[in-house]
Amino acid sequence: MPKSHFPEIRELDLFQGMQEDHFLALMRGAYVQNFPPQIELINEGDPSDFLHIVLSGSVDLFSTWNRRETSMATVRPISTFILAATIKDAPYLMSARTLEKSRIVLVPSEDVRAVFDIDPVFAQAIVTELAQCYRSVVKSTKDLKLRTSLERLANYLLRQQTRADGAAEFDLLIEKRRLASFLGMTPENLSRAFKGLHAYGVMVEGIKVRISNQRDLERFAKPSPLIDDYST
Amino acid sequence: MPKSHFPEIRELDLFQGMQEDHFLALMRGAYVQNFPPQIELINEGDPSDFLHIVLSGSVDLFSTWNRRETSMATVRPISTFILAATIKDAPYLMSARTLEKSRIVLVPSEDVRAVFDIDPVFAQAIVTELAQCYRSVVKSTKDLKLRTSLERLANYLLRQQTRADGAAEFDLLIEKRRLASFLGMTPENLSRAFKGLHAYGVMVEGIKVRISNQRDLERFAKPSPLIDDYST
DNA sequence: CGGGGTCTTGACCCTCCTCAAGGAAAGTGG
DNA sequence: CCACTTTCCTTGAGGAGGGTCAAGACCCCG
Incomplete structure (x- = not known):
């Protein structure tokens, strides 16, 4: 993956404080890809092979059940998505599709888990990020049930x-x-x-x-x- | 707090693998309390001073807005609640009340964050727990919106x-x-x-x-x- | 055996969904 | 640049799901 993207990714809260060589190790296994609009990046239920990072464009996270579909969130640059599935090595709970032409970084989940095990600062950042995500969904549940x-x-x-x-x-x-x-x-x-x-x-x-x-x-x-x- | 409770708490996924002296440090600052039914343990919006652990009884997590109220989850022994707020040092998003006579352990949030910083196994366990919580709420949101x-x-x-x-x-x-x-x-x-x-x-x-x-x-x-x- | 809560049932109504059709944008190809 | 297509948005009419209100049944507990 081109090094030109490193700085903007490094800026993310998730990667800010981590050791440089760990960051590079993550980037080494990662690759960038350009997607046209309306491409399904992820199908819910699939094993979580990659942590995704949106560099440009936007991505819709949605879910389906019994021929119904609902939009869960929109991801905009620059941020990651489906961290929880990556960490737990569990199936994706949501599907993802590009809304516009988008540039996405794919970081192999194994690599994320490996670095997570050895870099305490990264581990700390992941905790903060997950806690944040959790609280966001709780808020959205309150929004749905109370209003x-x-x-x-x-x-x-x-x-x-x-x-x-x-x-x-x-x-x-x-x-x-x-x-x-x-x-x-x-x-x-x-x-x-x-x-x-x-x-x-x-x-x-x-x-x-x-x-x-x-x-x-x-x-x-x-x-x-x-x-x-x-x-x- | 009486040592008799240590084993059952230690059994929790959250505390399983952590270093013994760290665990003891957490327990040293903690205390157990017995509550009658219908006692409000937590009011949403309050600062998160304690991580709570239900030893017996049961606790209702609920939220209110504009004179409406909704039940978000029921916590049963033995498990913790409001970990995310503790970790983020952010206000509680949900209120909590006992449903029956309940025995609750209160662990000062500062202590949790302190040990989190120095014990990688504990940090790892927290990540797993948070990812789990996150995924649960996502599931419940899907349940609400799709069914x-x-x-x-x-x-x-x-x-x-x-x-x-x-x-x-x-x-x-x-x-x-x-x-x-x-x-x-x-x-x-x-x-x-x-x-x-x-x-x-x-x-x-x-x-x-x-x-x-x-x-x-x-x-x-x-x-x-x-x-x-x-x-x- | 009261008396407080919960649970149920009925009647009514409002919110929101469905279905269908028309209209406004926006992209496509000539 | 203009017709054509497609997609999205809007509007209307009708109906189902779910909320509200009120009353009665049940149940637990003192």
């Missing part, structure tokens, strides 16, 4: 707004059908939910969202750090 | 049956109102769901469940290892 779809959408918009540095107007980063699935509803219902948020000063046109009445929306959404803070 | 309430109940019963070594008749281990909340529905709706499973040979009387037609129920429930296997 109606309208409330979930409202809070989602507030989170996206925070990402956009609090701007009153910002773009949706994923297409609506996928957003609907992520929020646990149908595309039709998402359309109606957007309309339902008119009452709280939310205007949507295409991918453009404008929040004209911040206070109203927040009073309706009641965002909570214990559900909506993705950082802690 | 109807009737399907969730059917699969829950099959899982409980497995716990009871596959017996055709077994007892529900938690009260129905809590089960309902855990499965993401109301008590009323759970009652109706039990009736709805009559058609697949499920008989319920009080806490007794009898599965008279295993094949029918399984064909309806379509259990999947990627959602219902709590071990992987």
